[in-house]
Amino acid sequence: MALKRIMNRFLRLLYPPRCVICHGLLPTDAEADGLCDCCAGHLPSVAPGKYRVLDETVSLCFSPFYYQDDMKQSIRRYKFCGRAHYHRIYGILLRAYLRDLDLAPPDAVTWAPLSKKRLRRRGYDQARLLAEEAASLYRLTAVPMLRKVRNTRPQSSLSAKARQKNAEGVYAPAVGSDITGKRVLLVDDIITTGSTLDACAQVLLHAGASEVVCLTLARSRLEQRGRDR
Numbered sequence: 001m002a003l004k005r006i007m008n009r010f011l012r013l014l015y016p017p018r019c020v021i022c023h024g025l026l027p028t029d030a031e032a033d034g035l036c037d038c039c040a041g042h043l044p045s046v047a048p049g050k051y052r053v054l055d056e057t058v059s060l061c062f063s064p065f066y067y068q069d070d071m072k073q074s075i076r077r078y079k080f081c082g083r084a085h086y087h088r089i090y091g092i093l094l095r096a097y098l099r100d101l102d103l104a105p106p107d108a109v110t111w112a113p114l115s116k117k118r119l120r121r122r123g124y125d126q127a128r129l130l131a132e133e134a135a136s137l138y139r140l141t142a143v144p145m146l147r148k149v150r151n152t153r154p155q156s157s158l159s160a161k162a163r164q165k166n167a168e169g170v171y172a173p174a175v176g177s178d179i180t181g182k183r184v185l186l187v188d189d190i191i192t193t194g195s196t197l198d199a200c201a202q203v204l205l206h207a208g209a210s211e212v213v214c215l216t217l218a219r220s221r222l223e224q225r226g227r228d229r
């Protein structure tokens with residue numbers, strides 16, 4: 001035990017706990033990465049009751065935060081720089097948001113999956129970790145309902161039109177998944193044009209889901225008439 005304590009102290013010296021949002025150092029008594037007081041009070045929150053409507057499936061997409069500034073950098077570290085453990089802090093924020101939103105509890109929670117190749121390279125599926133955090137609020141376990149059947153170029157490198165084309169025919173129902181009649185909460189990390197979530201929602205609805213509601217940690221500030229409510 002003493003050895004473990006010494007190791008922990010050593011690790012804290014080497015990697016002092018930081019705020020997951022602004023990446024600033026936390027007070028010396030902090031045990032792990034978390035939220036600094038400043039960020040906790042100034043997150044780029046989306047106004048309550050605001051949501052996006054997906055073009056094709058007209059599914060609703062709820063997101064607690066805007067994808068901008070420190071929040072954007074934080075999510076980029078989460079996705080691309082190995083900060084998988086950020087999901088714990090994001091999970092606390094997501095559950096608080098869902099509680100306020102007061103959605104009807106879903107029958108199942110799933111996520112927009114990475115391709116096998118990207119999952120191997122990254123070592124974790126960032127959307128899956130968020131789905132598990134959200135599912136815990138409803139005492140559910142996130143279940144895989146989708147699989148990526150075609151590799152795509154990263155959506156972030158493409159225009160809106162190209163993203164839609166890029167997302168077509170990419171997803172299929174996961175083998176053996178039970179989707180029929182389910183009200184599904186579909187989770188992803190961010191929504192920009194909505195093409196990925198729309199493609200996933202279409203597959204779920206075709207496979208018999210009764211309703212698909214989407215949740216992302218953050219959304220772009222793409223304010224377009226007919227899409228923003």
Ligand SMILES: [Zn+2]
Pocket residue numbers: 019020021022023024035036037038039040
């Ligand atoms: Zn901070």
